[in-house]
Amino acid sequence: MAIEKLDTAIRREQIAEAALDLLGTRGIKELSMAGVGRQVGLVPAGIYRHFAGKDEVLDAVVELIGQRLAANVHLVREEAHDAIDRLHRVLVRHVRFIQENRAVPRIIFSDEMVSGNPKRKARVYQIIRGYLAQVSQIVREGQRSGAIRAELNPKVVSMALLGIVLPGAVLWNLSSGQFDVSDHAEQAWNLLRESISSDTKRNSP
Amino acid sequence: MAIEKLDTAIRREQIAEAALDLLGTRGIKELSMAGVGRQVGLVPAGIYRHFAGKDEVLDAVVELIGQRLAANVHLVREEAHDAIDRLHRVLVRHVRFIQENRAVPRIIFSDEMVSGNPKRKARVYQIIRGYLAQVSQIVREGQRSGAIRAELNPKVVSMALLGIVLPGAVLWNLSSGQFDVSDHAEQAWNLLRESISSDTKRNSP
DNA sequence: GCGTCATGTGAATCTAAAATCACATCGGAG
DNA sequence: CTCCGATGTGATTTTAGATTCACATGACGC
Numbered sequence: 421m422a423i424e425k426l427d428t429a430i431r432r433e434q435i436a437e438a439a440l441d442l443l444g445t446r447g448i449k450e451l452s453m454a455g456v457g458r459q460v461g462l463v464p465a466g467i468y469r470h471f472a473g474k475d476e477v478l479d480a481v482v483e484l485i486g487q488r489l490a491a492n493v494h495l496v497r498e499e500a501h502d503a504i505d506r507l508h509r510v511l512v513r514h515v516r517f518i519q520e521n522r523a524v525p526r527i528i529f530s531d532e533m534v535s536g537n538p539k540r541k542a543r544v545y546q547i548i549r550g551y552l553a554q555v556s557q558i559v560r561e562g563q564r565s566g567a568i569r570a571e572l573n574p575k576v577v578s579m580a581l582l583g584i585v586l587p588g589a590v591l592w593n594l595s596s597g598q599f600d601v602s603d604h605a606e607q608a609w610n611l612l613r614e615s616i617s618s619d620t621k622r623n624s625p
Numbered sequence: 626m627a628i629e630k631l632d633t634a635i636r637r638e639q640i641a642e643a644a645l646d647l648l649g650t651r652g653i654k655e656l657s658m659a660g661v662g663r664q665v666g667l668v669p670a671g672i673y674r675h676f677a678g679k680d681e682v683l684d685a686v687v688e689l690i691g692q693r694l695a696a697n698v699h700l701v702r703e704e705a706h707d708a709i710d711r712l713h714r715v716l717v718r719h720v721r722f723i724q725e726n727r728a729v730p731r732i733i734f735s736d737e738m739v740s741g742n743p744k745r746k747a748r749v750y751q752i753i754r755g756y757l758a759q760v761s762q763i764v765r766e767g768q769r770s771g772a773i774r775a776e777l778n779p780k781v782v783s784m785a786l787l788g789i790v791l792p793g794a795v796l797w798n799l800s801s802g803q804f805d806v807s808d809h810a811e812q813a814w815n816l817l818r819e820s821i822s823s824d825t826k827r828n829s830p
Numbered sequence: 831g832c833g834t835c836a837t838g839t840g841a842a843t844c845t846a847a848a849a850t851c852a853c854a855t856c857g858g859a860g
Numbered sequence: 861c862t863c864c865g866a867t868g869t870g871a872t873t874t875t876a877g878a879t880t881c882a883c884a885t886g887a888c889g890c
Contacts, residue, residue, distance in 0.1 A: 425837050425886050447736025449654045452877060465880080466838055474878070522739075528795055529734040531652025534727075545799035576812045579792045583813070586795070587788040590733055594750035607781045608788070615820035630856050630867050657847060668869055670850080675867090679848070 424461070431470045434460045436480035443481065443523030448530050453477075478532065479540055485524055486547040492517060493554040503562025504617060508609060510555055511581055515605050518589050525589050552578050559616075568616050577616055584608040629666070636675045639665045641685035648686065648728030653735050658682075683737065684745055690729055691752040697722060698759040708767025709822060713814060715760055716786055720810050723794050730794050757783050764821075773821050782821055789813040 426434075438459035442451055453464045453474060471477050496509045518524055527533070528548070533541050555578035562568035568577070584605050591599040631639075643664035647656055658669045658679060676682050701714045723729055732738070733753070738746050760783035767773035773782070789810050796804040 428836080431837090445739065447740045449736045450740055453879085454877075462837095463839055464878080465840080468879070469837055526734045526736065526739065529731045529798070531654045531731065531735075533798060534650065534731065535652045535655055541799060541801075545796070548795065548799065572816070573812055576809065576816060579809065580789070580813055580816060583788040583792040584785070586791040587784045590753065590791070591750075593734070593738060594746060594753065596746075604781065604784065607778055608785055611777070611781060611785060611820055615816055633866080636867090658849085659847075667867095669848080670870080671868055673849075 428470050431460070431462075432480060435467060435470060435477060436484045439477050440481050440484055440521060440523055443527065444521065447526070448478075448532055475537055475540075478537075479543075481523075481527070482540055482543055482547070485521070485527070486543075486550075488517065488521070489547065489551045490554075493551065493558075497558075503558055503565060503567045504613060506558050507555070507562070507581055508613070510558070511584060511605055511609055512602075514582060514585050515588070515601055518585055519592075519601065522593065525586065525593070552582070555581060566618055569618050572616060580612055584612065633675050636665070636667075637685060640672060640675060640682060641689045644682050645686045645689055645726060645728055648732065649726065653683075653732070653737055680742055680745075683742075684748075686728075686732070687745055687748055687752070690726070690732070691748075691755075693722065693726070694752065694756045695759075698756065698763075702763075708763055708770060708772045709818060711763045712760070712767070712786055713818070715763070716789060716810055716814055717807075719787060719790050720793070720806055723790055724797075724806065727798070730791065730798070757787070760786060771823055774823050777821060785817055789817065 435456055439451060439456050442455055442459060446455070451474075453467050456477065457464045457467050467477070471480070492513045493510060496506050496513060500506045500509055528544060530536075533544060552575065556574040559568060559572075559574035559577045563570045563572070563574070585601070588599065588601040588604045588608075591604075592601045640661055644656060644661050647660055647664060651660070656679075658672050661682065662669045662672050672682070676685070697718045698715060701711050701718060705711045705714055733749060735741075738749060757780065761779040764773055764777075764779035764782045768775045768777070768779070790806070793804065793806040793809045793813075796809075797806045
């Protein structure tokens, strides 16, 4: 056995990513220390050198998701300046994010979020609220610039935006990838864009 | 012990309902035959008189959900005849349904749907598609009657409608009931209604 | 070069819950 | 009333996986 010893900081990251990865195809129930260990080249017991237990591994996964979500909005802010354009980009990135991290909706709805560690549940809530707040902020800026109808509730708009993805993710999951989320997201976005834009003309190609 | 013997048809229903109920507060992983048994007044082994195993119990839960969803649309069709009104009622009923059956979104996204029994997964997909098809049908009728813009894709509209609920359900779950889903659904519905209605006037109260 | 501490290992322990089985009892058919 | 199949029970077996522990070994400071 070519034993390779790595620093615990590196291992923690490897393990969190491996776990998130495995959760994409397996499911929290079946996420085993053994499986995670295999993925990073460790024996089950090896994980315990870096995490106190499965619970802590899950915490790390949640943090990883939080980081990636935050990065999404941050990148979009740099890529574009028009509010409508930004919202569209958030949507596109979010779709990609969900596709690349299939586990995310499942974790959010998971058993763990009901009966598991309440601290983790609160943390997830906090992460999502933070994400929504970021999107709401974009909406608010759009309202100030006149691109978005001022009378709308930014929170409702931001939830509607992310709400486009969730039902798509359901069908995508259940159909084992058959359902075309991107396509659906584009169509739903057209509908949403019209209804939030200040100029009221409706385009039908 | 006052042993009460009941017909297997009754027991199957009791058990499915008990399981769906327990899933609301526990989580699939922790749904134990023991727990279900206790709920209906049976010892763990007793369940096996009526179901081959946990897997079959879950199948029964899925069927129960399917029945209730189908009933929703059916009732709405009787209550109202205007398409917009019908859509609104579907939404309201759906919100109530999700609140009374907290387990539903979790089951749809559950581990079981990823790695579990593929037949059950297919069945859930079928149930949801059926539900969406019913809603799409209402949309199509609204388009024929002129109440809903004809150029819209009915499927997108029906997904948007149900998509209002899902993000709300996320926050509702994570906030342990703090988040007001009904209120959010109403606001989001106002936005959606405007964007699908044929008359283009926008009301801001 | 060498000591020591972090990191890694394999075996063993512990636990929860599903599933099975032999036996008990209810309730309707006759 | 009495028998029999359907239903219920408690004890037991099995399994999967988390966790623990005593021991091994690599890497880094000196």
